[in-house]
Amino acid sequence: MHELSLVASVFEVLEEEARKHGARRVLAVVVRVGVMSGVVPDLLESAFETYKKGTIAEAARLEIVSVPVKLRCPDCGGEAVREDTDFSCAACGSRRVEIVEGREIVVERIELET
């Protein structure tokens, strides 16, 4: 599990943005976590709670938005969210689908107090 090192990267982003905007505190962070990213939301949350002490984000809350797998089918042009791990096109059954969402780990939004 490498959630702590990912949280360290979250804090690099927070510190950089806070400096850029002259913020005194970070109030909230929204992180999008794909279900196929290999990141466990609960672990990310505990790592965040541990890491934030004594930082500019000491009072910040972390909001994790779970992103399901979304497939795009090059054969029929369809796009659909897939709940299980059978990665085929729900419309035409094609197996050549690409995963367009669901593997990402992205800091989406930050709420700052200036």
Next chain:
Amino acid sequence: MTTKTITVVRDLLATNKQAAAAIREELRGRGILCVNLLSSPGSGKTTLLEALAERFRGRLRMAVIEGDIETERDAERIRAKGVPAWQITTGGACHLEARMIGKVLGDVPAAIDLLFIENVGNLVCPASYDLGESLRFVLLSTPEGDDKPAKYPQAFLSADALIVTKADLLPYVPFDPARAAAEALSIKPSLKVFTVSAVRGAGLDGLAGFLVESLERLRSGRA
């Protein structure tokens, strides 16, 4: 005192992805096929590399980067086969990152055909980290069970080939190669599947052939 919401959209793996892209470009430029091996501990990554070292001896020049939490043991096993090997000990980290490979790359001699990276034994975390490889192999040994692809989908999803190892144990363990392959292919339809026994040599011709073809494809695309 005001509150401000900022949309940032910053990919947390961006730094690793950039480092991986630089490695991929460098290795392609040098005409080296790089293969990242992922699996649980004990599924036979090092044993497979030992067998490939013997098979390619005198034909292709191999090198290996070993990732482990502790010890030089795997690198020593590879060196004993006459293949240069570098050991990265992560000291607890559960996966290799591109930056770690970048540090070793300068030591890898120019005259190499195949560079294998044996990742830390773990079917979860290494799947998220691109190391700049051309191919990713996921190994699944028969004693682990044929139900693993759906339990660890990220690893199979990110791989180019599934290598079922320890095929010599098939008479003794409840492992159905067809079931494992079908499950892995439902996650990743383009996955190539090889079933091998590194200790008996079974199936290694097909795998070696695939590596040679992939190397030729990489080099023909280089010009």
